[in-house]
Amino acid sequence: MRIGVLRTDDADERIALPAYASDGAAGADVRANLPPGQRVEGLVIVPGARALVPTGLRLEIPDGFEVQVRPRSGLALKHGLTVANAPGTIDSDYRGPLGVILVNLGTEPVTIRHGERIAQLVVAPVLRARFEQADSLGETARGAAGFGSTGRG
DSSP, X not given: OOOEEXXXXXXXXXSOXXXXXXXXXXXXXXXXXXXXXXXXXXXXXXXXXXXXEEEEEEEEOOTTEEEXXXXXXXXXXXXXXEETTSSEXXXXXXXXXXXXXXXXXXXXXXXXXXXXXXXXXXXXXXXXXXXXXXXXXXXXXXXXXXTTOOSOO
């Protein structure tokens, strides 16, 4: 499958395009492509804050597919950084700049460096449903039980 990639006007072309780190990887690593004024110092995300981290990319996703933006486990474990709307969805008809919304759930500020791997992109098929008003819903063993329940008392 082909995903067309176009760099934004201010993107640093030295930053690698999304790529799979191993033969079995489900997600392709995407990197921060910071604006020229932030490339040396990086982008600091303080505890509890969110930031839209630019990738310098625009994607052409085939109809019938989406690209999911997912967190990187190492950033989550070591620094408390995660994708705020995980998994984020990039629709096949979106052609604007790809930004990754990172949130710092840790206790220390984290600096995102220019070119650093910040998230994973997973290509997935999309099934479209037709939502219709129903007169009733079929019965199941679970029924309405369990919403918000962890199984604890």
